[in-house]
Amino acid sequence: MARAPVASGSAAAGAAAADWRASAQQLGEQLDAGTATKKAYMQALKSLAGDLDQQTSAEETAERYRCFRGLRERVVAAFAAERGSPDISLLYLRLAARAGDPDTALELLRDIKRPKLRDFLPILLAYASQGAHEKAEVFYREHLRPLRARESADGMQCLDSNLEHRLGWERVFAARLAAWSGAALRQSAAGASDATGSSSGRIGSLQDILKDVTEVFVWITRGDALEAALREACGAAGWRVAEDAPDETGLFSASGTRLRTALAKDELDQVEADIDDLVAADIKALRASGVKPVSKIAVTSEELQELELAWPSFKKQVADLEGDYQAVIDGANVGQQMQNWDGGCFQWRAIDAVLEAHQKAGRRAMVVLRNRWRFAETSQLSRDMPQESASIKRRRAGEAEAPAAATDASNYIPVDQRTEAGTLLRALPPPILADTRERGKENEADCADIRA
Numbered sequence: 001m002a003r004a005p006v007a008s009g010s011a012a013a014g015a016a017a018a019d020w021r022a023s024a025q026q027l028g029e030q031l032d033a034g035t036a037t038k039k040a041y042m043q044a045l046k047s048l049a050g051d052l053d054q055q056t057s058a059e060e061t062a063e064r065y066r067c068f069r070g071l072r073e074r075v076v077a078a079f080a081a082e083r084g085s086p087d088i089s090l091l092y093l094r095l096a097a098r099a100g101d102p103d104t105a106l107e108l109l110r111d112i113k114r115p116k117l118r119d120f121l122p123i124l125l126a127y128a129s130q131g132a133h134e135k136a137e138v139f140y141r142e143h144l145r146p147l148r149a150r151e152s153a154d155g156m157q158c159l160d161s162n163l164e165h166r167l168g169w170e171r172v173f174a175a176r177l178a179a180w181s182g183a184a185l186r187q188s189a190a191g192a193s194d195a196t197g198s199s200s201g202r203i204g205s206l207q208d209i210l211k212d213v214t215e216v217f218v219w220i221t222r223g224d225a226l227e228a229a230l231r232e233a234c235g236a237a238g239w240r241v242a243e244d245a246p247d248e249t250g251l252f253s254a255s256g257t258r259l260r261t262a263l264a265k266d267e268l269d270q271v272e273a274d275i276d277d278l279v280a281a282d283i284k285a286l287r288a289s290g291v292k293p294v295s296k297i298a299v300t301s302e303e304l305q306e307l308e309l310a311w312p313s314f315k316k317q318v319a320d321l322e323g324d325y326q327a328v329i330d331g332a333n334v335g336q337q338m339q340n341w342d343g344g345c346f347q348w349r350a351i352d353a354v355l356e357a358h359q360k361a362g363r364r365a366m367v368v369l370r371n372r373w374r375f376a377e378t379s380q381l382s383r384d385m386p387q388e389s390a391s392i393k394r395r396r397a398g399e400a401e402a403p404a405a406a407t408d409a410s411n412y413i414p415v416d417q418r419t420e421a422g423t424l425l426r427a428l429p430p431p432i433l434a435d436t437r438e439r440g441k442e443n444e445a446d447c448a449d450i451r452a
Contacts, residue, residue, distance in 0.1 A: 020047040024067050031074050041075045042087065049091040052098050065099035068092065084111045090119065097122035100130065106139070117168045120144055121175075128175035131182020133205065136175065144172060148216070167224075169216060174229035176209050181229070181236040188236075206237055279311050321366075327358050331369030346373060 027044035030036035048068045076083040089111035096105040102123045120143055127136040184202050220227055234241045242254035250259035292299050334354050335346045351367055358365040
């Protein structure tokens with residue numbers, strides 16, 4: 001049987017890009033003639049697995065998949081070293097997943113060393129399109145959850161810094177929700193009832209996914225795939241979805257429910273007991289380690305005793321407050337907000353601004369603040385010491401913790417040598433700052449004015 005002449009060079013590459021069928025036929029002829037090269041078969045396989053989009057029909061995708069499998073078997077028969085090739089397996093994986101064969105794609109994943117998110121995603125999307133919720137969840141637990149843990153360990157826990165990476169993880173959770181929705185709708189159509197326990201089990205699975213979503217994402221983009229998947233899943237669960245915000249009384253008009261304005265006494269007692277347990281556990285851990293967790297400086301028995309007495313003393317100060325307060329402000333966080341830049345330091349004006357906002361809204365607010373911020377020297381040290389972002393601090397941890405602690409300790413100013421930074425309290429002892437308009441003037445003068 002006469003064979004058509006085989007194109008070579010750039011003409012062959014152009015033919016492969018233009019028509020995957022012609023490229024596959026050409027590779028078959030080269031394999032028959034024993035003239036196939038690695039460059040030739042990789043170009044042909046890439047043309048088969050590439051350029052798949054939403055417009056590619058299911059029939060064409062299935063045809064490409066059958067052709068790819070046949071050619072792959074011939075390639076590995078002719079080139080034994082290519083069996084288990086990561087490059088070929090990755091192309092095979094993507095095409096298998098797109099063709100609706102995620103189980104085969106999962107087997108091929110073993111040939112890929114340290115796969116990335118984009119390598120896992122086609123398999124999960126395939127399970128989602130089939131409504132294979134259980135398989136999707138097993139795949140997530142065994143592959144994607146460990147990947148997320150590795151990313152967090154490598155300092156990639158914040159997805160907002162890389163839009164493409166964030167979108168990839170949004171597609172992961174959208175696919176999990178889509179798989180759940182497909183399975184729920186199929187079971188509902190089959191007549192699954194609450195009596196079998198299947199309905200409650202499905203809702204529990206959905207709640208597990210929602211919990212993961214809230215742990216990974218601090219916000220969801222309106223109109224993206226994840227929002228659409230969330231709405232679809234809620235609909236499949238029989239939940240009504242509406243956007244609403246509480247009014248001044250805490251009422252949600254969409255649901256007719258109202259936010260609670262206070263906890264019952266037994267609930268407050270339980271909260272207090274839980275906090276007492278947390279404080280006691282921290283002190284116990286500090287006593288066991290013998291060093292302070294941040295500075296790594298040895299803790300003395302006197303300091304431990306002081307800590308044990310400080311918490312009851314602080315609770316007594318709170319109990320002795322007169323009148324009602326509608327807001328409690330974390331003074332240290334507010335004072336240091338957005339100050340991790342060269343020249344940044346503790347800002348009293350930020351605390352004043354928050355207090356003023358509460359006052360205008362008719363709320364009485366108090367500030368909880370450590371004693372150290374009552375002194376001008378502390379603020380000066382805050383400005384003089386290098387200001388580090390959270391990511392730099394995480395990177396520094398474990399590498400230069402001891403030298404950094406030694407530097408911090410060398411800059412320590414004893415309390416009896418500090419300068420009082422002004423009248424902070426009118427009626428309350430530190431560390432609580434009431435709703436006073438007075439502040440540490442010397443402290444304020446030590447900080448650069450950052451207002452525009």
